[in-house]
Structure formats: structure tokens, C-alpha cells
Amino acid sequence: MLKNQKFKIEELLNNDDFILWIKSNGNLSNATWQAYKKQLNAEGKADFEKAISILNKVFTLHVDDKTLSKEFVQEQYIRLLEVSKKEQTAKKSKYIIFRKVLKYAAIFIILFSIGDAVISTFSKKSFAKHLVAATYNTSDILIKTSTNDYYKIKEDTNSKWLMENGIFVTVNSDKISFVSTDDLKTTSSLDYTVIVPKGKNYQISMIDGTEVELNSESEITFNNSTTTKERKVNLKGEAFFSVAHNKERPFLVKSSDLEIKVLGTEFNVSNYKENNFTSTTLVKGSIKVSNPQGESAIIKPGNQAKLYHNENKIIVEKIDVQNIVAWTSGVLIFRNEKLEKLIPKLNRWFNVEFKFEGKERDYQFTGxxxxxxxxNHFLQMLKYTEGISYQINDNEVTLFFE
Structure with a gap:
């Protein structure tokens, strides 16, 4: 029945007959699966044994036959892998910062440009119910594929999908996680793009254990290769990273202006489109920044490196870093900033478009x-503490002095 067939690891884990055979210690349909194994080449036998190893890990959960299914196998094995990944990464962490979720070695925030991206293809059957039409709602969190298909993450999304080469992905409304078997080496060179609209945040757990929180109006592109010499990430907008330490595979952040090499660090990189510069602010550890001409500087904690788009010189100065990273705790801090300069941040924060009638744009805001x-809370605060009134028309908010 299985003659001349060759199953990949994920196909074996989706085969109910194979699962039951392993559960029975090889007593069921023994001749069929043994004959199948004999026809395999070395690579096929390695996949076969790996699938058995995966199932045996799942079976340590002592499930009964009534609950045993390929869906249960996927769900439980993904949980095992996630726990294993977090435990391995936590052992390498040498510090704890102000947020619970940030418990890995190198932690930083990034805001900057991204190029076009492609993605390692998910199972079409699994993604089908989340497929977005050519004209999709830009208020949705999206995953972009190499074929330029878009899949939206809905409020009720809670799926567990099996990918090729033993890489698993779990998705819900708050987070997407990639996990692999403990000893799997994946050489995928295709990228994933996750797109977050205004007014929303989203978390990503990368295959190496790095944790990412994307701010509103942001994109991230990365791949799941574990064999490349470097781990590269491209961002547009803003993200908070907790990078899993791996001295053999440094973590690189790249923009059109700067290349940032992580040396064990907490830092922020900003390159939103309304700014005419790229800035890097170091919270802890050490980073090396370089411009396109090859000039570089090592940045110390509490300092910010800034490179204007029309200049080549890297300028370093002291700065209050807590004001920069406050957004990761759900806070924006302003110190004597003109309201006009705050508007892009407020637009992203509240998912609206602010307008001015006149001199309101020059008003300096601290708060x-x-x-x-x-x-409404913010607008009421402006009205009763600063004397600035407002008018709301659909998604547009006009500010004015009465």
C-alpha cells in the first residue's frame, strides 16, 4: 500500500495510521510500515526516525486513544517545543528588564526601513480560511507570502499549523510563534513579512527564540534559516526585540542608512518616514553602528547615535532613554514637544488623522x-488643561482654539 511513496516528517505526523502504529509500539500494521521503511533512502529513513522521536515525546503526556489524533499530536508537540525553546533561551539570559515578557539575552527596540519580502509557504489548506481578497481591510494584521497573498489575523484567530521541514507555526490574535525540533537544521532562505496597522500591536516568537513586539504601522521581515552565519532582520516602523544570544550567529539590524550589530544589548532604532534621520538609542550593553561609507562607532548606554539622511556623519549625544522605550509598556512620554511634531505618533497611537486650523500646531505639549x-480621554485632557477644542468627523480629528 505504501510502495514507492515517501512521506516528509510533517506528512507522517499528519497520518493517523502512522500515529496509531507508533502508539502501539509497532504492533499495528507492523508489516506495512516496516516495509515502507525498508524502501527509503538514508534521508527518508532519517525523517522516518525523526517522526517516531517526535511522537514518542508527545506520548510522554500519557494520552488515551480517545484523544489521540494528528491535531492533538501537532498541538502537544508545539507546546513541548515552545517550552524547550524558552528554557534554552532563558539559560543564556543574564539580566531582567522592566517587562515580564522580555526575559532573553539581548533586548532592543527598532524603527526603520524595509525592502520587499517573500515568505516560506504555509499549508494552503490551513491558511485558506484566513485568506484575504485582493482588496483587504488595512486595519487587519496581515501575513504576506512569497506569492503576494495576504492572510489576516482576526480577533478570534487561534490556529496551529504544520509547516514543511519540521517547522511549526502557531497563530492567535496576539502572537505568531515559530518553533522547530530541537536538532533540526533548516536552510530556508525565504522570508516572512508580518504587517501591523495603526492602532494595534502584535508579538512574534522567531525560530531562534528571539521575541518581537511590533508597534502600530510597522512591518517585519525575517527568515527561519538556522544555518546562516548571521541573523538578519528588516523593519519598517517600530519593534521591541528580545534577542536570543548566539555568539556564532550575530543578530544584524539593517536600514538604508545604518547597520546595527547586536553585541548583547538593549537599544532603540528610529526611522519613521516623518523623520529626516535615523537614530539609535542604547539602553544597555553595546552596539556598533555603521553608515554606508563604512564609518562606524561603538555606542555606550544612555547615548544616541543619529545619522541625517542628507549627511554621512554619525552624531552621538546623551539622551533620556526611558522616554524612547516607554511605548513598550503602553505609554508615550512627551517633554516640551510641539503638537505638530507629535501628530504622526498620535495618528499611529489612536488610528486617526489629526488636523489643525492654525496656531495650534505650535503649541508645546508636556505629558x-x-x-x-x-x-476621547486624550481630547478631553487637551480641552480642559490646555484650552484646545476638537471636532471629530469620521476618522479625522480637527484641533482648534476657541
């Missing part, structure tokens, strides 16, 4: 905004 407070 703290919390993500938990809505737009």
Missing part, C-alpha cells in the same frame, strides 16, 4: 499618554 486610555 504622558497611556494606551489604556482612549482618544
Amino acid at each position: 504622558t499618554l497611556k494606551k489604556e486610555n482612549d482618544l
Whole structure:
């Protein structure tokens, strides 16, 4: 029945007969699967044994036959891999910062440009119900594939999908996670792109254990290769990273202006389109920044390196880093900033478009905004503390002095 067939690891793990055979210690349909194994080449036998190893790990959960299925195998094995990945990464972490979720070695925030991206293809059957038409809602969190298909993450999304080469992905409304078998070496050179719209945040757990939180109006592109000499990430917008330490495979962040090499670090990189510069602010550790001409500088904690788009010189100065990283805790901090310069941040924060009638744009604002407070709370604060009134028309907010 299985003659001349060759199953990949993920296909074996999706085969109910194979699962039951391994569960029975090879007593069921023994001749069929043994004959199948004999016809395999070395690579096929390695996949066969790996699938058996995976199932045996799952079976340590002591499940009964009533709950045993390929869906259960995928779900439980993914959980095992996620726990294993977190434990291995936590052993390498040498510090804890102010957020619970950030418990890995090198932690930083990134805001900058990204190029075009392609993606290692997910199972079409699994993704089909999340497929977005050519004209999709830009308020959705999206995953872009190499074929330029878009899949949206909905409020009720809670799926577990099996990918090729033993790489698993789990998705829900808050986070997408990539995990692999403990000893798997994947050489995929295709990238994933995750797109987050205004007014939303989204978390990503990369295959190497690196944790990412994407801010609103941001994109991230990366691949799942574990064999490349370097781990490269491209960003547009803003993201907070907790990078899994791996001295053999340094983590590189690249923009059109700067290349940042992670040396064990917490830092912020900003290159939103409304700015005419790229800035890198170091919280902890050490980073090396370089411009296109090859000039470089090692940045110390509490310093910011800034490179203007029309210049080549790297300028380094002291700065209050907590104001920069506050967004990761759901807070925006402003110190004597003109309201006009704040508008791009407020547009992303509240997913609206602010307008001015006149001199309001020059008003200097000092204060703290919390993500938990809505737009009306902010507008009421402006009205009663600063004397600035407002008018809302659909998604447009006009500010004016009465």
C-alpha cells in the first residue's frame, strides 16, 4: 500500500495510521510500515526516525486513544517545543528588564526601513480560511507570502499549523510563534513579512527564540534559516526585540542608512518616514553602528547615535532613554514637544488623522499618554488643561482654539 511513496516528517505526523502504529509500539500494521521503511533512502529513513522521536515525546503526556489524533499530536508537540525553546533561551539570559515578557539575552527596540519580502509557504489548506481578497481591510494584521497573498489575523484567530521541514507555526490574535525540533537544521532562505496597522500591536516568537513586539504601522521581515552565519532582520516602523544570544550567529539590524550589530544589548532604532534621520538609542550593553561609507562607532548606554539622511556623519549625544522605550509598556512620554511634531505618533497611537486650523500646531505639549486610555480621554485632557477644542468627523480629528 505504501510502495514507492515517501512521506516528509510533517506528512507522517499528519497520518493517523502512522500515529496509531507508533502508539502501539509497532504492533499495528507492523508489516506495512516496516516495509515502507525498508524502501527509503538514508534521508527518508532519517525523517522516518525523526517522526517516531517526535511522537514518542508527545506520548510522554500519557494520552488515551480517545484523544489521540494528528491535531492533538501537532498541538502537544508545539507546546513541548515552545517550552524547550524558552528554557534554552532563558539559560543564556543574564539580566531582567522592566517587562515580564522580555526575559532573553539581548533586548532592543527598532524603527526603520524595509525592502520587499517573500515568505516560506504555509499549508494552503490551513491558511485558506484566513485568506484575504485582493482588496483587504488595512486595519487587519496581515501575513504576506512569497506569492503576494495576504492572510489576516482576526480577533478570534487561534490556529496551529504544520509547516514543511519540521517547522511549526502557531497563530492567535496576539502572537505568531515559530518553533522547530530541537536538532533540526533548516536552510530556508525565504522570508516572512508580518504587517501591523495603526492602532494595534502584535508579538512574534522567531525560530531562534528571539521575541518581537511590533508597534502600530510597522512591518517585519525575517527568515527561519538556522544555518546562516548571521541573523538578519528588516523593519519598517517600530519593534521591541528580545534577542536570543548566539555568539556564532550575530543578530544584524539593517536600514538604508545604518547597520546595527547586536553585541548583547538593549537599544532603540528610529526611522519613521516623518523623520529626516535615523537614530539609535542604547539602553544597555553595546552596539556598533555603521553608515554606508563604512564609518562606524561603538555606542555606550544612555547615548544616541543619529545619522541625517542628507549627511554621512554619525552624531552621538546623551539622551533620556526611558522616554524612547516607554511605548513598550503602553505609554508615550512627551517633554516640551510641539503638537505638530507629535501628530504622526498620535495618528499611529489612536488610528486617526489629526488636523489643525492654525496656531495650534505650535503649541508645546508636556505629558504622558497611556494606551489604556482612549482618544476621547486624550481630547478631553487637551480641552480642559490646555484650552484646545476638537471636532471629530469620521476618522479625522480637527484641533482648534476657541
